[in-house]
Amino acid sequence: xxxxxxxxxxxxxxxxxxxxxxxxxxxxxxxxxxxxxxxxxxxxxxxxxxxxxxxxxxxxxxxxxxxxxxxxxxxxxxxxxxxxxxxxxxxxxxxxxxxxxxxxxxxxxxxxxxxxxxxxxxxxxxxxxxxxxxxxxxxxxxxxxxxxxxxxxxxxxxxxxxxxxxxxxxxxxxxxxxxxxxxxxxxxxxxxxxxxxxxxxxxxxxxxxxxxxxxxxxxxxxxxxxxxxxxxxxxxxxxxxxxxxxxxxxxxxxxxxxxxxxxxxxxxxxxxxxxxx
Amino acid sequence: xxxxxxxxxxxxxxxxxxxxxxxxxxxxxxxxxxxxxxxxxxxxxxxxxxxxxxxxxxxxxxxxxxxxxxxxxxxxxxxxxxxxxxxxxxxxxxxxxxxxxxxxxxxxxxxxxxxxxxxxxxxxxxxxxxxxxxxxxxxxxxxxxxxxxxxxxxxxxxxxxxxxxxxxxxxxxxxxxxxxxxxxxxxxxxxxxxxxxxxxxxxxxxxxxxxxxxxxxxxxxxxxxxxxxxxxxxxxxxxxxxxxxxxxxxxxxxxxxxxxxxxxxxxxxxxxxxxxxxxxxxxxxxxxxxxxxxxxxxxxxxxxxxxxxxxxxxxxxxxxxxxxxxxxxxxxxxxxxxxxxxxxxxx
Numbered sequence: 001x002x003x004x005x006x007x008x009x010x011x012x013x014x015x016x017x018x019x020x021x022x023x024x025x026x027x028x029x030x031x032x033x034x035x036x037x038x039x040x041x042x043x044x045x046x047x048x049x050x051x052x053x054x055x056x057x058x059x060x061x062x063x064x065x066x067x068x069x070x071x072x073x074x075x076x077x078x079x080x081x082x083x084x085x086x087x088x089x090x091x092x093x094x095x096x097x098x099x100x101x102x103x104x105x106x107x108x109x110x111x112x113x114x115x116x117x118x119x120x121x122x123x124x125x126x127x128x129x130x131x132x133x134x135x136x137x138x139x140x141x142x143x144x145x146x147x148x149x150x151x152x153x154x155x156x157x158x159x160x161x162x163x164x165x166x167x168x169x170x171x172x173x174x175x176x177x178x179x180x181x182x183x184x185x186x187x188x189x190x191x192x193x194x195x196x197x198x199x200x201x202x203x204x205x206x207x208x209x210x211x212x213x214x215x216x217x218x219x220x221x222x223x224x225x226x227x228x229x230x231x232x233x234x235x236x237x238x239x240x241x242x243x244x245x246x247x248x249x250x251x252x253x254x255x256x257x258x259x260x261x262x263x264x265x266x267x268x269x270x271x272x273x274x275x276x277x
Numbered sequence: 278x279x280x281x282x283x284x285x286x287x288x289x290x291x292x293x294x295x296x297x298x299x300x301x302x303x304x305x306x307x308x309x310x311x312x313x314x315x316x317x318x319x320x321x322x323x324x325x326x327x328x329x330x331x332x333x334x335x336x337x338x339x340x341x342x343x344x345x346x347x348x349x350x351x352x353x354x355x356x357x358x359x360x361x362x363x364x365x366x367x368x369x370x371x372x373x374x375x376x377x378x379x380x381x382x383x384x385x386x387x388x389x390x391x392x393x394x395x396x397x398x399x400x401x402x403x404x405x406x407x408x409x410x411x412x413x414x415x416x417x418x419x420x421x422x423x424x425x426x427x428x429x430x431x432x433x434x435x436x437x438x439x440x441x442x443x444x445x446x447x448x449x450x451x452x453x454x455x456x457x458x459x460x461x462x463x464x465x466x467x468x469x470x471x472x473x474x475x476x477x478x479x480x481x482x483x484x485x486x487x488x489x490x491x492x493x494x495x496x497x498x499x500x501x502x503x504x505x506x507x508x509x510x511x512x513x514x515x516x517x518x519x520x521x522x523x524x525x526x527x528x529x530x531x532x533x534x535x536x537x538x539x540x541x542x543x544x545x546x547x548x549x550x551x552x553x554x555x556x557x558x559x560x561x562x563x564x565x566x567x568x569x570x571x572x573x574x575x576x577x578x579x580x581x582x583x584x585x586x587x588x589x590x591x592x593x594x595x596x597x598x599x600x601x602x603x604x605x606x607x608x609x610x611x612x613x614x615x616x617x618x619x620x621x622x623x624x
Contacts, residue, residue: 003352005342005533005544053345053544054537058560081562096350181593214564233623238334240559244534245392247379248549250557252579253565255586260392275565277402 004245007051007096012089019154023078024088024122028062028071029095034217042111043065043104044129045236049244050074051096052085059241061263063125065132072097075125075157076185076249100242102263105130105208105234107137113204114143118219120191120211121150124157125235127210131165138170145200149191149215150175153184156240174198192218195226202227208234213277220267230268237276252256278465280448280470286316286444288462290363297361297405300334302327311362322364322439325411326418326596330526331362331369332376333401342396342533344543353543355396357404367594368420370408370432372526377401378588379529399609405456408433408449412477414484417597419610421488426483426595440473453475489610494617495585498578505570511612512530512573514605519550520577521599521607527592528558553576 010029029107031037064073176187240250246260254273309589341353381393411427448454560594584592
C-alpha cells in the first residue's frame, strides 16, 4: 500500500526573485524519479506539501499549470521557519514533495462560460495555474477576465507573464495597485472597488476569488451585488496544515477539512460554515 | 462460549505471545495503562477505566514516520507481528472503531476512498481484541449515552466476563471464534456459570445512571456556533491544559515534527491538542482559534457535530476519562446538558 506520508525528491531547476526585498521567490521543481512524475497528475487549485528534511513541511498552492508538463512551480513567501529554509535552497538542490492534495477549480464546469479571475497579492499562485490552464484550452471558454491587485507594482507576481498577457486580445487583464506610484499606468484602488467599477456581467459567468482574507471578505459581497449566484463564486481557503490527508485535525472548519474537502469552495458551500475566512 | 480458569490465564497469555505482541493493563508507577506483557503476572486488571486509553497501542504518542540520510528516505521499520489486547473495555473498543473510520479501515464509508493511514492499518487491521466486561462501572461512566453499556461487545473479538474463579470467553467475531477454537485448555460453560455472569451483568447495569437522551445534539450544535456567550460559559473554567485530549480514546489530532541534523534524521508524528493556541497559529501571526472558548467550541463541535455529519455517530464513547483527569472539574456531561438546554438567545 502506498504511504501518503513519504515525500518524493524534486530538484530545484530555476529560482526567480519576485520582489525587490526577495521575500517572494518562485521555484521550478523537476521530479528526480520518472515513476513519481508519471504518477503525479493535477488540476489548477491543488497544493503540495514541500519538505525540508530536518526542518519540516508546509503547504503551497501549485502555481504551474498541468499543461506545463516539464516542471512544478511554487511561489514561496518567506514567513516562518520552513519558508525561511526553502529560501536558502539553490538551483540544483533537492526538496521533498507530497501531493497533489486537495480539490481544484472546477475547470470542467466552467467550459462554455465566461471566467472572471480575481486575485490579490501573492495569492495569485493557483490563479496563475488556472489562467495558464484556461489559456491553453482557450477554445473551451468564452471571455476570460483577470483583476489582479497588489499593494505596489513590485509586489505583483509573474511580472514578465503579466505584460505578455496584457498584450493578448483574447484576455482582459486589469492590474491595480493600492496607491498611485510613479511609472504605474494601470489602475489604482483596492480589488473589491475596482471589481465593482468594472462591473463584469454575471451572465454565464464563473468567478474565482483568491487573496488575503481581508480582500476575500470585501470582494465576495461585491460579487453577490453584481448578481453572481453563490454556486458560481469560488474561493480557495488556507489554514495551518500538517498531514494534508484529513487526519491531523488542524485545518478543520465546520465538518470540512480544507486539505481534502477544499481548498477550493464555492460560496454556496461556505454559507453553511461559520467564519471560514 | 468457553470457560478459562483463572490459573490458566497465564497459559493463554503465553500462547498469544507466541504469535502476537500482547498488550494488557499494567500498573506503571501508579498509572494503569496498556503495555506489552509476556505473562498474566504483569497485568493489573483492577481498574474499570485505565488512566490512559488503549488508543496508544494503535496510534502511539510518538511514532516515526520515516528516517532519512544522504541515501534518501526510508519508511520506519514497522512491527511484523499482529497485536493482541487483553482487558480492553467496550468504551475503548468502540473508540477504536471510531478512529478506524478516520485512519482508514475495513469499514466502508464513502470517504474511505481518499487516503488510508498505513501505520494505523498495520496495527489495527489484524488485531485480536479480548474485551473485558465491566462489573463495577464508575460514577464517571456514561457509555450508555452513546448506546454502550458495561456488557457491550462492539469492537471486540472476544467478550470476557470475570465470574470469580474463571473467565467466560464469548466469541464476538469469526476471528475471535477461530482463536477460541484453537485453545485446548478451556472448559465447558455450566448453567451456573451463565447465571453468575448474568447476575454480574444485572448489577453492573443497575449501577449505571439512566442515559441522558442526546439524539439531535448534532443537529442543534451548528445553531449555537456563533453564540459566544454560551461557549464563554462552558469554557470559563478551562485552562486549555489539553489533558482531556490526551486521555481521550477518540481524540486523534497530531503534529508532524522533524528530528535530526545535517543529512540524518527522522520525521515523527506526535499527539497534539486543539486546546493549544499554537495548534492553529499561522506563520503570518493570524490564528483562527486564538480564544480559549473557540478552542473548547472546536473540541465539542468536532466530537458531537462534525464527526456525526461525516460518519453518522458521535466521536465520544462515554469513557469519562476527561472528567476524571480535568484539573478544574470540567464535566463534559454538564457541558452537553448546558448546550442542549441553552435557550438560544444571545446578544
